[in-house]
Amino acid sequence: MTQNSYDKVAQALEFIADHWDEQPELLEIAKQVRMNEFNFQKLFSEWVGISPKKFISVLTLEHAKRSLADNESVLGAALDSGLSGPSRLHDLFVSVEAMTPGEYKQQAKGLKIRYAWHQGVFGETLILATDRGLCGLAFLDDRGKQECFADMSRRWPMAQLIEDFDYTYPYMKQIFQHPDQVDPSKRTKLKLFIKGSEFQVKVWQALMEIPKGQLVTYGDIAKKLEMKTGAARAVGTAIGSNPVGWVIPCHRVIRNTGYLGGYRWGLPRKLAMMGYEAAS
Missing domain, CATH: 1.10.10.10 (Winged helix-like DNA-binding domain superfamily/Winged helix DNA-binding domain)
Structure with a gap:
């Protein structure tokens, strides 16, 4: 992944870090990195291996407590x-x-x-x-x-x-x-x-x-x-x-x-x- 791609993902992760407990939708996250939903989901999934929605579910408070x-x-x-x-x-x-x-x-x-x-x-x-x-x-x-x-x-x-x-x-x-x-x-x-x-x-x-x-x-x-x-x-x-x-x-x-x-x-x-x- 190029540095620019990582910067996009990092920017999205920073937003998720601040708002993960609000369960933000894909469109809301994509807007933060100035990408359309399709391209953002593709980039994110290629990097981490799962969709942004699944990623957020992994980071929820309840998931952490269960873990x-x-x-x-x-x-x-x-x-x-x-x-x-x-x-x-x-x-x-x-x-x-x-x-x-x-x-x-x-x-x-x-x-x-x-x-x-x-x-x-x-x-x-x-x-x-x-x-x-x-x-x-x-x-x-x-x-x-x-x-x-x-x-x-x-x-x-x-x-x-x-x-x-x-x-x-x-x-x-x-x-x-x-x-x-x-x-x-x-x-x-x-x-x-x-x-x-x-x-x-x-x-x-x-x-x-x-x-x-x-x-x-x-x-x-x-x-x-x-x-x-x-x-x-x-x-x-x-x-x-x-x-x-x-x-x-x-x-x-x-x-x-x-x-x-x-x-x-x-x-x-x-x-x-x-x-x-x-x-x-």
């Missing part, structure tokens, strides 16, 4: 399925390596990080990678490229940052390639190299145990980590610091009321991710 009720023990089920530690995500095999306390203290001194912006299914995407694996994935938002990059790079204050499209492109392709286009015999492991406190890393690993297309609450994560009652706020802060969007699926966490909550790279993009997974 939470159905998946009350979803993390427990994931663990029973062997998804603890190195886990599977989107038909990708993912292994996680966190910085050691000593490396953390050194603030990535001597580490080389290669980065580049790429066009992706969720808009322009920033990839950062080292020889030990993917260390950052972010999306362009209203702050602009310079500030988005600064936000990610300041996590590694002593690292050497090198712009390198060719080095980061294979990560982009592997992460966002549709499962139907992947030959299982040629599937390779996606390596993550992440920097965070011990608590943050535990939260991020818990996120990776949420099955694709499922939803859990901040409280579910706190319970899984055997934290005290009221720890959901601390979990939310750790989730907001997620350095690898989409791969570490913080978009699968919502409030215990069923409301969607916020998202670091914008609620419309969170809606897009939820709808994309629901369709597949």
